[in-house]
Amino acid sequence: MTVSLGIPVLPGRTPAGLPPRPAGARGLIDRYDREATDLRVSLTDRCNLRCTYCMPAEGLPALPRDQALSADEIVRLVGIAVRELGVRQVRFTGGEPLLRADLVDIITRCAALEPRPEISLTTNAIGLAERAETLRAAGLDRVNVSLDSLHAATFAQLTRRPFLERVLKGVDAAAAAGLGPIKINAVLLPGVNDHEAPELVAWALRNGHELRFIEQMPLDADHTWSRDSMITAADVHRLVGERFTLERAQEPRDGAPAERFVARGRAGDDLGLEGTVGIIASVTEPFCADCRRVRLTSEGSVRSCLFSHTETGLRDTLRAGADDQALADLWRDAMWAKPAGHGLDDPSFVQPARSMSAIGG
Ligand code: SAM
Numbered sequence: 001m002t003v004s005l006g007i008p009v010l011p012g013r014t015p016a017g018l019p020p021r022p023a024g025a026r027g028l029i030d031r032y033d034r035e036a037t038d039l040r041v042s043l044t045d046r047c048n049l050r051c052t053y054c055m056p057a058e059g060l061p062a063l064p065r066d067q068a069l070s071a072d073e074i075v076r077l078v079g080i081a082v083r084e085l086g087v088r089q090v091r092f093t094g095g096e097p098l099l100r101a102d103l104v105d106i107i108t109r110c111a112a113l114e115p116r117p118e119i120s121l122t123t124n125a126i127g128l129a130e131r132a133e134t135l136r137a138a139g140l141d142r143v144n145v146s147l148d149s150l151h152a153a154t155f156a157q158l159t160r161r162p163f164l165e166r167v168l169k170g171v172d173a174a175a176a177a178g179l180g181p182i183k184i185n186a187v188l189l190p191g192v193n194d195h196e197a198p199e200l201v202a203w204a205l206r207n208g209h210e211l212r213f214i215e216q217m218p219l220d221a222d223h224t225w226s227r228d229s230m231i232t233a234a235d236v237h238r239l240v241g242e243r244f245t246l247e248r249a250q251e252p253r254d255g256a257p258a259e260r261f262v263a264r265g266r267a268g269d270d271l272g273l274e275g276t277v278g279i280i281a282s283v284t285e286p287f288c289a290d291c292r293r294v295r296l297t298s299e300g301s302v303r304s305c306l307f308s309h310t311e312t313g314l315r316d317t318l319r320a321g322a323d324d325q326a327l328a329d330l331w332r333d334a335m336w337a338k339p340a341g342h343g344l345d346d347p348s349f350v351q352p353a354r355s356m357s358a359i360g361g
């Protein structure tokens, strides 16, 4: 068994140099007293958009089909995660998860697992209008939709595709199908869509969605990210503050990546608008110490951190006939080796080889 990106990891063994994993620990614990209960499963590395902060214009070489996990394999691994490893939330992502033809089958079968996980989807919403009700009926609980601009030209500039209307229809259909509360993920880029921050807030509040601003992370395939030019959480406060007050929400954060604020319109048409806005400050205010996430890539590798340089492959062990216990142990070992933090602010930080679409955001 080898990881795709570096250090070899043997099934059922603690990687060299790490203290041994405590015997008898069932969940996905690590050396820093964290337990991962939130699983992100990438269903594909393919995508029908080319967001500039994620993919290159020409796309990325897609994983050969036989190397990607089948629906049976995904359901088997999610089953191990919820039965053996204490995972309670499963979020399907990608690439674009709606591109998976067997998505309804995967969700139906994951919703039948015991204990039943909470099931959500992170999507660009292209094609969601046609599938929202079927996905809801299959057992999907909620969707997060990525939407960075409400203007067709800016949307096309950012995503390199002219599909804004389809995304907006997808959001409406998801709300009508009961897939809420819908969270809208927005990445702001300087000089491109940062000026739209208050407009995005107003639109989200009017429609009953929770907008979350995500700081741009160095996970773009083009490697153009720069700490100096990114829009920070502090910038978001300044930009949104032009039209809305933001008051820190009272409820405990509870391991969530987003810090939540109650936004209230200051004047004019915004008066009376009120709702929650989140800020995910992964770069400037990292929340690694409370991280509860673990990722499974579309080829079946565990990534304990978005910024990992190592992965633990489960697929080949699974295909070789391993039982659930062996796979669970391999997974536990991968999590035990999770680093304390992503080290983005460390001068020695090196961007991972994989970009966001290939990891599963
Ligand atoms: N295609 C789906 C979508 O866009 O929602 C799911 C996959 S996408 C990789 C998941 C999330 O990652 C999106 O909300 C996207 O905005 C975010 N994302 C992608 N690249 C990013 C980056 N470099 N920094 C911060 N967020 C990023």
Ligand code: SF4
Pocket (backbone or CB within 6 Å): 047, 048, 049, 050, 051, 054, 055, 094, 095, 096, 124, 146, 356, 357
């Ligand atoms: Fe595709 Fe999502 Fe990446 Fe945009 S952010 S290119 S929609 S995977």
